[in-house]
Amino acid sequence: xxxxxxxxxxxxxxxxDSALLxxxxxxxxxxxLRIIGLLAHGPSSVEGLAAELELSLSTTSHHLSRxxxxxxxxxxxxxxxxxxxxxxxxxxxxxxRLLDPGSLAHVRRESxxxxxxxxxxxxxxxxxxxxxxxxxPRRKFLVLLRHVQKAFEPGRRYSEREVNDTLLRFNxxxxxxxxxxxxxxxxxxxxxxxxxxxxxxx
Numbered sequence: 001x002x003x004x005x006x007x008x009x010x011x012x013x014x015x016x017d018s019a020l021l022x023x024x025x026x027x028x029x030x031x032x033l034r035i036i037g038l039l040a041h042g043p044s045s046v047e048g049l050a051a052e053l054e055l056s057l058s059t060t061s062h063h064l065s066r067x068x069x070x071x072x073x074x075x076x077x078x079x080x081x082x083x084x085x086x087x088x089x090x091x092x093x094x095x096x097r098l099l100d101p102g103s104l105a106h107v108r109r110e111s112x113x114x115x116x117x118x119x120x121x122x123x124x125x126x127x128x129x130x131x132x133x134x135x136x137p138r139r140k141f142l143v144l145l146r147h148v149q150k151a152f153e154p155g156r157r158y159s160e161r162e163v164n165d166t167l168l169r170f171n172x173x174x175x176x177x178x179x180x181x182x183x184x185x186x187x188x189x190x191x192x193x194x195x196x197x198x199x200x201x202x
Contacts, residue, residue, distance in 0.1 A: 152166065
């Protein structure tokens, strides 16, 4: 399946339990699985993938962001486009672990928090990851904010317009999402409404 993807001469270290779970969660979507299948044949731009999948650019970008967060794809600038490539190491290691009964014994069961977040996302987002409604309980709203936060890159500064453009992928009410990210410390903002950025990773 990965014969067209170059491999690193040094194999990647085995996935930690949390990383394995992230890989499995990232693959738990038909659209993302199709992207993996397309990239297995060679790099592609967001536009190219969107055309092949008959999806919008925003939905395709959201899927790529999720796959990138799990370490399954990487992007490189080529002219005016970002070309996405498959990173086979994490996927191959996940397959090895899943086929090894002894290895699976070390994988932690999905925590209560994981189950809660999954149920909230199933209830308040659609198949494309867009938010269909805002829950009143703070704990559930935080789940949606963390879902949105993953669309932003650590270490990058965003203008308010760029933040709003990204938030539009999830819901038209960008003000509620932007305010929620700031109020709950999931995004930082320069005084006077300047640049926005993610807080340092713990």
